Amino acid sequence: MAPTTALIWYLVIAGPQGGMALLPSSFDTREQCAAAIAEYQKQPTPAGWSIQCVPSASFLSDAQ
Numbered sequence: 001m002a003p004t005t006a007l008i009w010y011l012v013i014a015g016p017q018g019g020m021a022l023l024p025s026s027f028d029t030r031e032q033c034a035a036a037i038a039e040y041q042k043q044p045t046p047a048g049w050s051i052q053c054v055p056s057a058s059f060l061s062d063a064q
Contacts, residue, residue, distance in 0.1 A: 007055040009033035011040075016048025030055070 009027040014020045027033040033053035040051055 009053050009055055011036060012052055012054045014050045014052075016046075022054075026056075027053075 007030075009030055009032065011023040011025070011027075011033060012020055013023070025036075027036065030053055037051055037053065045051075
């Protein structure tokens with residue numbers, strides 16, 4: 001079988017000085033990632049920091 005491409009979603013946090021951090025956890029759907037952002041935003045966050053979901057392609061093989 002041919003490999004298929006699936007999107008894996010990551011949380012990326014950007015700091016006010018231009019630095020970025022990619023959290024080690026990934027999510028299968030954008031909705032799961034968005035729910036994690038909603039939980040994160042319940043806490044006070046420092047001024048100038050932002051968080052977003054970023055997709056990345058993952059190649060999965062359908063071979064058995």
